[in-house]
Amino acid sequence: MKCLALGFGLLTLLLLNVTSATQPQKTSDEAAVRATIADYIEGYYTGDAPRMEKSLHPHYLKHTISGSDDQLRMTEKTGLQMVQDVRSGGPQNSSERKEQITVLDIAGDIASAKLVTAHWVDYITLSKWHGEWKIVSVVLREDD
Numbered sequence: 001m002k003c004l005a006l007g008f009g010l011l012t013l014l015l016l017n018v019t020s021a022t023q024p025q026k027t028s029d030e031a032a033v034r035a036t037i038a039d040y041i042e043g044y045y046t047g048d049a050p051r052m053e054k055s056l057h058p059h060y061l062k063h064t065i066s067g068s069d070d071q072l073r074m075t076e077k078t079g080l081q082m083v084q085d086v087r088s089g090g091p092q093n094s095s096e097r098k099e100q101i102t103v104l105d106i107a108g109d110i111a112s113a114k115l116v117t118a119h120w121v122d123y124i125t126l127s128k129w130h131g132e133w134k135i136v137s138v139v140l141r142e143d144d
Contacts, residue, residue: 026106029106029128029133032132032133033106033113033126033133034103034113035133036055036126036133036134037055037101037124037126037135038101039051039052039054039055040052040055040056040115040124040135041117043086044086044092045097046092047086047087047091047092048086049083049084049087052082052083052086053083055134055135056079056083056134057079057126057129057135057136058129059079060078060134060135060136060137060138061076061077061079061137061138062076062077062082062137062138062139062140063076063137063138063139063140064076064077064140064142065140065141065142066141066142096119097117098116098117099116099117100115100116101114102115109127109128110125111125111127112124112125112126113126120140120142121140121141122138122140123139123140124137125137125138
């Protein structure tokens with residue numbers, strides 16, 4: 001009985017040790033994911049194309065869904081198109097700037113997040129690429 005209790009105690013300590021060891025990594029990953037999304041949206045708002053580009057994975061793709069159930073439309077933009085739009089569009093109206101970043105999940109090198117702005121909501125998938133978090137895809141539902 002003592003061996004069972006000792007074994008259980010050691011197992012508990014081991015599990016607590018593993019959990020506490022992964023917690024700092026998750027916290028730093030969450031901060032890095034938030035920073036990547038902040039670069040994305042702040043780059044958009046300020047017209048800072050290099051800042052936005054820094055946040056994007058080379059395979060970035062944005063899907064914009066619009067229309068009603070009967071006439072649902074989907075358009076796509078690549079990372080290059082997004083950066084060119086920011087570069088040519090310049091700074092956006094800053095009086096309506098609002099952003100709320102919620103990290104929904106981090107699992108290894110993949111993360112999902114939600115970005116709420118004054119005019120839209122982006123659902124974002126990120127991946128760790130060369131040691132840095134990058135935005136792989138964004139899905140935006142546009143209201144008509």
